Amino acid sequence: MAHLKLKDRELGSVQGVLFDKDGTLSHSEPRLIELADARLDEAGRRFRSRGASASELRELNDLLARTYGRCSAGVIPDGTLAVASRNHNLLSTATVFCQMNLSWPQSLVLAQEVFDHVDQHKQALHPGGYPIGLLPDAARLLRELAAAGTTCAVISNDTTEGIENFLHQHQLNDCISGLWSADHHPAKPDPGAVQGLCSQLDLRVENCALIGDADTDLLMARQAGIGLTIGYVAGWHRQPTLTAHEHLISHWSELTATSDSLSKA
Numbered sequence: 001m002a003h004l005k006l007k008d009r010e011l012g013s014v015q016g017v018l019f020d021k022d023g024t025l026s027h028s029e030p031r032l033i034e035l036a037d038a039r040l041d042e043a044g045r046r047f048r049s050r051g052a053s054a055s056e057l058r059e060l061n062d063l064l065a066r067t068y069g070r071c072s073a074g075v076i077p078d079g080t081l082a083v084a085s086r087n088h089n090l091l092s093t094a095t096v097f098c099q100m101n102l103s104w105p106q107s108l109v110l111a112q113e114v115f116d117h118v119d120q121h122k123q124a125l126h127p128g129g130y131p132i133g134l135l136p137d138a139a140r141l142l143r144e145l146a147a148a149g150t151t152c153a154v155i156s157n158d159t160t161e162g163i164e165n166f167l168h169q170h171q172l173n174d175c176i177s178g179l180w181s182a183d184h185h186p187a188k189p190d191p192g193a194v195q196g197l198c199s200q201l202d203l204r205v206e207n208c209a210l211i212g213d214a215d216t217d218l219l220m221a222r223q224a225g226i227g228l229t230i231g232y233v234a235g236w237h238r239q240p241t242l243t244a245h246e247h248l249i250s251h252w253s254e255l256t257a258t259s260d261s262l263s264k265a
Contacts, residue, residue, distance in 0.1 A: 218231060
């Protein structure tokens with residue numbers, strides 16, 4: 001087990017630590033900006049081909065941007081694109097299309113076509129996976145935890161492939177023992193996701209910590225019975241507003257981990 005210390009405050013010992021990915025371990029905002037803009041452009045192109053007027057296209061762009069949380073400075077950290085799964089974003093997109101006077105069946109089909117087109121284009125540009133930065137000092141903490149014998153895992157609404165690509169890009173596979181993605185059931189923010197991941201890794205939920213950048217993560221963890229919830233706020237251009245945490249980190253350098261035996265020496 002590892003003993004966690006936040007600045008000068010002792011947090012206690014943990015058997016495992018579950019990390020959110022986007023905005024917690026990874027600097028995902030540049031990728032999400034590109035993804036949002038690509039979906040906006042493709043949706044606009046599809047509606048233009050259907051004969052939408054200039055004012056209708058502006059309305060569509062505005063509705064989708066607000067739905068995704070795409071603002072002039074970047075991505076809103078607690079918005080749909082930053083927090084929700086691909087499927088939830090697809091349903092949000094279809095709902096916007098309904099507001100543009102398409103039927104629900106038409107909207108679902110069109111949203112799927114838009115998402116698939118953007119994904120195919122992205123895959124062609126980045127066949128090895130989109131390069132995503134690792135937030136400063138995150139690797140150091142992961143290696144400290146692993147060296148102390150603590151199990152680390154990723155719990156994210158990204159796909160399994162997306163998580164694995166990220167871990168491979170930053171050579172973190174030796175630090176991460178498991179993952180729970182949008183491909184697993186139940187997915188975040190169901191508390192069963194936390195319980196399922198802990199069970200998969202033979203961890204007791206109450207002996208684990210969860211670190212995330214969204215209240216949905218932190219509330220999910222508390223409802224699952226997690227022992228320690230830590231909010232992380234340095235992954236976006238604008239700090240997320242968190243209320244469900246026990247402790248707050250503004251930089252990974254603030255959190256350190258040592259072997260429990262060493263901390264008691």
